[in-house]
Amino acid sequence: MRVNKVRLVDVAREAGVHAGTASRALNPAARDEVSPQTVRRVERAARKLGYVPNTLARGLRTSRSFVVALVVPDITNPLFPHIVRGAEQVLAEFDYTLVLTDTNNDPKTERSQVAAMRARGVDGFIVATARWKDPVLDELAEAEIPTVLVNRRNDGGRFPYIGGDDRHGIEMCVEHLMQLGHRSILHLAGPADTSTGRERTSAFRQAMRARRLPTSRAIVECASYTEQAGAHAVNAALDRGADFTAIVAANDLLAIGAQEALAEHGINCPKDVSITGYNDADFMRRLTPAFTTVRVPLNRMGALAARTLLAWLRGDEPELSTQILLPVELMQRGTTASARWASRKTTGRDGEAPNTVA
Amino acid sequence: MRVNKVRLVDVAREAGVHAGTASRALNPAARDEVSPQTVRRVERAARKLGYVPNTLARGLRTSRSFVVALVVPDITNPLFPHIVRGAEQVLAEFDYTLVLTDTNNDPKTERSQVAAMRARGVDGFIVATARWKDPVLDELAEAEIPTVLVNRRNDGGRFPYIGGDDRHGIEMCVEHLMQLGHRSILHLAGPADTSTGRERTSAFRQAMRARRLPTSRAIVECASYTEQAGAHAVNAALDRGADFTAIVAANDLLAIGAQEALAEHGINCPKDVSITGYNDADFMRRLTPAFTTVRVPLNRMGALAARTLLAWLRGDEPELSTQILLPVELMQRGTTASARWASRKTTGRDGEAPNTVA
DNA sequence: TTGAAAGCGCTAACAC
DNA sequence: GTGTTAGCGCTTTCAA
Numbered sequence: 002m003r004v005n006k007v008r009l010v011d012v013a014r015e016a017g018v019h020a021g022t023a024s025r026a027l028n029p030a031a032r033d034e035v036s037p038q039t040v041r042r043v044e045r046a047a048r049k050l051g052y053v054p055n056t057l058a059r060g061l062r063t064s065r066s067f068v069v070a071l072v073v074p075d076i077t078n079p080l081f082p083h084i085v086r087g088a089e090q091v092l093a094e095f096d097y098t099l100v101l102t103d104t105n106n107d108p109k110t111e112r113s114q115v116a117a118m119r120a121r122g123v124d125g126f127i128v129a130t131a132r133w134k135d136p137v138l139d140e141l142a143e144a145e146i147p148t149v150l151v152n153r154r155n156d157g158g159r160f161p162y163i164g165g166d167d168r169h170g171i172e173m174c175v176e177h178l179m180q181l182g183h184r185s186i187l188h189l190a191g192p193a194d195t196s197t198g199r200e201r202t203s204a205f206r207q208a209m210r211a212r213r214l215p216t217s218r219a220i221v222e223c224a225s226y227t228e229q230a231g232a233h234a235v236n237a238a239l240d241r242g243a244d245f246t247a248i249v250a251a252n253d254l255l256a257i258g259a260q261e262a263l264a265e266h267g268i269n270c271p272k273d274v275s276i277t278g279y280n281d282a283d284f285m286r287r288l289t290p291a292f293t294t295v296r297v298p299l300n301r302m303g304a305l306a307a308r309t310l311l312a313w314l315r316g317d318e319p320e321l322s323t324q325i326l327l328p329v330e331l332m333q334r335g336t337t338a339s340a341r342w343a344s345r346k347t348t349g350r351d352g353e354a355p356n357t358v359a
Numbered sequence: 360m361r362v363n364k365v366r367l368v369d370v371a372r373e374a375g376v377h378a379g380t381a382s383r384a385l386n387p388a389a390r391d392e393v394s395p396q397t398v399r400r401v402e403r404a405a406r407k408l409g410y411v412p413n414t415l416a417r418g419l420r421t422s423r424s425f426v427v428a429l430v431v432p433d434i435t436n437p438l439f440p441h442i443v444r445g446a447e448q449v450l451a452e453f454d455y456t457l458v459l460t461d462t463n464n465d466p467k468t469e470r471s472q473v474a475a476m477r478a479r480g481v482d483g484f485i486v487a488t489a490r491w492k493d494p495v496l497d498e499l500a501e502a503e504i505p506t507v508l509v510n511r512r513n514d515g516g517r518f519p520y521i522g523g524d525d526r527h528g529i530e531m532c533v534e535h536l537m538q539l540g541h542r543s544i545l546h547l548a549g550p551a552d553t554s555t556g557r558e559r560t561s562a563f564r565q566a567m568r569a570r571r572l573p574t575s576r577a578i579v580e581c582a583s584y585t586e587q588a589g590a591h592a593v594n595a596a597l598d599r600g601a602d603f604t605a606i607v608a609a610n611d612l613l614a615i616g617a618q619e620a621l622a623e624h625g626i627n628c629p630k631d632v633s634i635t636g637y638n639d640a641d642f643m644r645r646l647t648p649a650f651t652t653v654r655v656p657l658n659r660m661g662a663l664a665a666r667t668l669l670a671w672l673r674g675d676e677p678e679l680s681t682q683i684l685l686p687v688e689l690m691q692r693g694t695t696a697s698a699r700w701a702s703r704k705t706t707g708r709d710g711e712a713p714n715t716v717a
Numbered sequence: 718t719t720g721a722a723a724g725c726g727c728t729a730a731c732a733c
Numbered sequence: 734g735t736g737t738t739a740g741c742g743c744t745t746t747c748a749a
Contacts, residue, residue, distance in 0.1 A: 008742055019720045024744060031744090036718060053478045057424065058742035061415050061725050068458075068479075076447075077440040079641070086434050089461045093472065098479060100426075101459040103447045114451065121414045121426075121456060257645070283437070284642030287615070366726060377736050382728060389729090394734060416726035419741045 007050045015046035023047075027054070060122060068098045069310060070118040074106045074130045078226075079282040080299060081129060084151060087303025088127055095311055097124075104130055112137050119146070125310045127303075131155045132194045147313045151306040152299075154196045154324070161313075161323035163306045165297035167197060171204035173331040174249045174277040174295065179212055182340035183247040183275060186214065189234050189259055190222040191251035198222075201251045201279070218243060223255055231258025239266060246274055246340045253278035253285050253294055260336070271338035281332055290335025298327050365408045373404035381405075385412070418480060426456045427668060428476040432464045432488045436584075437640040438657060439487060442509060445661025446485055453669055455482075462488055464583075470495050477504070483668045485661075489513045490552045505671045509664040510657075512554045512682070519671075519681035521664045523655035525555060528687040529562035532607045532635040532653065535689060537570055540698035541605040541633060544572065547592050547617060548580045549609035556580075559609045559637065576601065581613055589616025597624060604632055604698045611636035611643050611652055618694070629696035639690050648693025656685050 013023035018039060025031040026043035035043075046052075060066040069092055073081045089099045100118060104111035111130055115137055118126070125147035131138060135155040141148045142159045154162040178186055188205040191198025202220060209216045221238050223230035231250060235258070238245070250256035256278035260270045270276050271290060278285060278294035285292040305325065313319055371381035376397060383389040384401035393401075404410075418424040427450055431439045447457045458476060462469035469488055473495055476484070483505035489496060493513040499506045500517045512520040536544055546563040549556025560578060567574045579596050581588035589608060593616070596603070608614035614636035618628045628634050629648060636643060636652035643650040663683065671677055 009744095010742080020743080021721075021745075022719055025719090028744085034718070039718080053474065055419075055742050056479045057415050057419050058725090059744075061413075061419050061727090061742080062744045064725075066415065076434075076444050077641075079437070082435040082440055085459070086461055089434075089459065090463070093460075093468075093475075096475070098458055098475065099460075100456055101443070101447065102451075102457075103444055105448070110451075116411065117451075117454070117456065120411045283435070284645060287642065287646055289647030367728095368726080378726090379728075379737075380735055383735085386728085392734070397734080413726050416741090417728075419726080419743090420728045422741070 007052050009052070009054070012043060012046045012050055012052045015050060016042045018043060064122070065314075066122045066124055067096060068100055068121065068123045069125050069127060069307070070100045070102060070115075070121075070123045071127045072102045072104060072111065072115065072130050074104055076101070076103050079284070080152070080280055083299035084129055084303035084306075087300035087305075088151075088307040089303075091304045091307035091311070097311070106130075108132070108137070115141070119144075124314050125149070127151055127306050127310055128160075129153065131196065133196060133199060134194065147310060149306045149310040149313070151302055152197070158322050158324070161309050161319045161325075163302050163309065163325045163327070164196075165295075165302065165329045166326040167200045167329075168204040168207075168326075170279065170295040170297070170329040170331070171201050171249065172208040173329075174279075174293075175205065175208035175212065175214075177293070177331060177333065177337060178247045178249065178275060178277065178340075179214070181247075181275060181337060184214055184340070185245045186219060186247045186249055187238055187243060187245035188220045189231055189248060189250040189255045190220050191255070192225055193222060195226075198251060205249055219245070223251070226252045226254055228254050228258030228261065231255030232262035233258075235259045235262040247337070248274060248276045250276060250278050253280050253282045253292065256292060256294070256336070257288070271336050272341075275337040275340070277337060286332070286334060292332075293334045293337040294332050296330045296332050298329070301327055365410050367410070367412070370401060370404045370408055370410045373408060374400045376401060422480070423672075424480045424482055425454060426458055426479065426481045427483050427485060427665070428458045428460060428473075428479075428481040429485045430460045430462060430469065430473065430488050432462055434459070434461050437642070438510070438638055441657035442487060442661035442664075445658035445663075446509075446665040447661075449662045449665035449669070455669070464488075466490070466495070473499070477502075482672050483507070485509055485664050485668055486518075487511065489554065491554060491557060492552065505668060507664045507668040507671070509660055510555070516680050516682070519667050519677045519683075521660050521667065521683045521685070522554075523653075523660065523687045524684040525558045525687075526562040526565075526684075528637065528653040528655070528689070529559050529607065530566040531687075531689040532637075532651075533563065533566035533570065533572075535651070535691065535695060536605045536607070536633060536635065536698075537572070539605075539633060539695060542572055542698070543603045544577060544605045544607055545596055545601060545603035546578045547589055547606060547608040547613045548578050549613070550583055551580060553584075556609060563607055577603070581609070584610045584612055586612050586616030586619065589613035590620035591616075593617045593620040605695070606632060606634045608634060608636050611638050611640045611650065614650060614652070614694070615646070629694050633695040633698070635695060644690070644692060651692045651695040652690050654688045654690050656687070659685060 009023055010020045013020040023043045026035045026040045071088055092099050102114040127149050129152045131150050131153040133156050138155045148160050150160045150162040190202040206216050221234040223234045248259055256276050260276055278292045281294045281296035285294050367381055368378045371378040381401045384393045384398045450457050460472040485507050487510045489508050489511040491514050496513045506518050508518050508520040548560040564574050579592040581592045606617055614634050618634055626632055636650045639652045639654035643652050
């Protein structure tokens with residue numbers, strides 16, 4: 002598409018000035034180098050002709066595109082639309098444009114898409130796909146391209162990162178379950194190649210230890226953040242006769258998968274086993290029973306990531322290791338209930354086997 | 360960000376040829392104007408220097424940006440991520456970039472964002488925000504900018520449109536409910552400034568008439584596609600003593616809102632009133648009871664919209680009124696059940712008031 | 718304060 | 734086949 006028929010020269014001619022002058026008159030930063038009446042004449046001419054500046058040409062000249070790329074693993078994962086939206090609103094406010102890249106969870110796609118965005122001359126990246134070891138991020142760091150991480154971070158810590166306070170979130174889950182009387186708590190851990198998986202698992206361990214609760218055999222790693230993985234993990238735990246009255250899942254989908262797998266074994270949630278999720282996806286509160294889960298301020302995370310990047314692009318180089326953890330909130334709902342089974346076992350009232358859910 | 364340090368001239372120098380030659384060697388469409396060994400030399404040089412073409416500069420020269428803008432009203436509405444994803448996958452496949460604009464349901468934002476995208480020189484638009492009377496679309500048509508409508512269309516019909524077969528979808532709902540014995544069916548209509556609202560309402564009327572079911576006072580318009588609007592509409596219907604045993608909602612959120620409003624009146628779904636939704640958002644099948652709703656192939660709609668636009672950009676001007684309606688599918692689930700109340704009333708077994716739900 | 722002129726990196730028409 | 738040249742629309746020195 003032809004960007005526009007009317008160019009700056011046309012405006013200049015209409016206003017009876019040189020293109021350079023028109024440019025200055027229209028550029029807020031240079032407007033004061035031009036006489037007020039000239040500014041007015043140029044502005045009138047621009048309006049009259051319906052002038053729209055050609056951002057490409059400007060970008061070519063200034064090597065700034067006013068475009069920011071946002072890389073997500075899967076936009077249909079209910080987590081990301083909120084992040085995208087938060088970011089987009091801030092970017093639009095500052096006249097930046099958002100290009101969205103959905104990598105479909107595929108590192109190859111991610112690499113090629115990031116390369117394509119670089120060729121496009123995007124000014125910076127907001128990356129929500131960080132893996133723990135992430136060569137793509139290493140390249141971005143190498144090339145010194147302004148990049149901000151959101152939701153997940155990578156190992157090196159070479160980029161600013163905006164996330165939720167996972168440690169606190171998980172601790173609240175454990176505390177909540179303990180208050181309800183649970184002692185045997187299973188953790189459905191997220192993938193070890195994501196910071197969220199690692200961080201939440203570590204937080205779980207720490208929270209359990211701090212409360213003198215057992216952690217051995219209390220953690221099952223899930224290969225991905227999907228219902229299938231959650232169901233699979235629970236089945237594996239049951240198969241090996243694991244002993245739990247509650248589950249802390251590393252994310253909502255794992256929690257749902259877990260609940261469904263338990264249901265297939267005739268184990269009711271929350272009557273027999275309590276479950277907590279993580280993220281508070283939109284639909285979690287609508288399920289029956291509604292899920293107890295941790296609300297993460299996704300919109301604010303996206304917005305803050307955008308602000309951080311924008312500040313960087315404006316020249317405020319960030320502290321090498323700005324790591325912002327936004328506060329999270331426990332949403333108490335129907336999937337957690339007091340641990341009848343657990344207390345039964347603890348008091349040893351009867352000779353029942355320790356596997357409370359088999 | 361400086362797009363790249365190494366330019367085409369650098370590659371050309373390295374390969375010992377002129378920039379123009381290097382350009383041809385690297386351009387698939389012009390490669391055969393160049394001797395094979397030159398092509399090889401240039402390619403090697405490019406690889407050696409890590410050359411990445413500057414898309415901006417190319418775009419400035421060719422007035423094609425290989426960028427497509429996708430305009431959505433609200434990315435957190437579970438409808439749109441699937442459309443976005445379908446479109447993005449196709450666009451990426453053809454080396455196009457997607458810029459996403461979330462208008463926040465605000466026509467003003469939409470207008471300014473579309474203008475910004477135009478200034479950016481996007482090659483075309485995919486618009487998912489169409490209102491029935493839509494000045495922004497009129498401008499796009501006026502400027503002859505390749506634009507494809509998805510999900511909703513506007514009045515004029517000046518653009519290709521990819522949507523679901525709403526008429527058939529609604530008819531399936533009505534038929535399904537009738538099979539279950541329902542005679543008094545209320546329609547929660549979508550906003551009249553959307554084609555989906557109008558189309559589904561018209562389809563509802565037609566389906567009811569064709570079955571000789573009453574349509575007077577059977578339609579309540581909702582101001583927006585939100586739960587609140589759905590609840591409000593149901594309350595209004597109850598207040599005026601409306602007579603229904605089933606509801607056909609114009610979309611899932613309206614259906615949920617309706618169910619919640621009914622529940623507050625002590626009316627159970629599906630025992631007392633059956634409800635159908637529309638779109639089959641991800642979480643609809645998880646609710647308790649799971650919602651009977653119409654599945655729309657959102658991903659395919661997005662993908663097809665992208666393909667249609669791409670074909671246009673490649674020069675295949677579309678038929679002025681390509682209107683593609685993809686087949687939809689009724690997902691029968693727990694929110695619809697046989698009409699006990701309705702039959703009770705029909706048989707007049709007791710003297711109960713005609714308002715079956717009060 | 719304004720005009721002139723150069724050039725961002727690339728491609729395409731034209732020449733050789 | 735390859736080099737030359739002009740120019741996409743804009744910004745920004747440098748002069749005047």
